[in-house]
Amino acid sequence: MNSNFFSLNWLDLGKGLLVAVIGAILTGIYEAITAGQLTWTWAFFQPIVLTGVAAGIAYLIKNFFSNSAGEPLKGEQ
DSSP: OOOOTTOOOHHHHHHHHHHHHHHHHHHHHHHHHHHSSOOOSHHHHHHHHHHHHHHHHHHHHHHHTBOTTSOBTOOOO
16 A cells, blocks of 8 residues: 555655665675675675665655655545
8 A cells, every 4th residue: 555645654765775775785785896895894784884874864755756546746535
C-alpha cells in the first residue's frame, strides 16, 4: 500500500533504508575498484556513507511528493 500525497508510512521508511544500504554498497564497490584497494579509514568510507544517506533521502522525498498511485506531483484523485 502506497502512502497518500504529502505523507509517508513505515513501508516507505523501510524501502528508503533499503535504497540507502544498496546505494552505499554500490558506492563502496565503485570506490574500492577505482582506488585499487579497500582501506578501513573514514576518508574512504565518508563518500560511501554520504551517498547512501543521500539516496535514501531522495527516495523518501520522491515518495512524499507522490500520490497513492505512485504518480509524482499529482494529488489524490
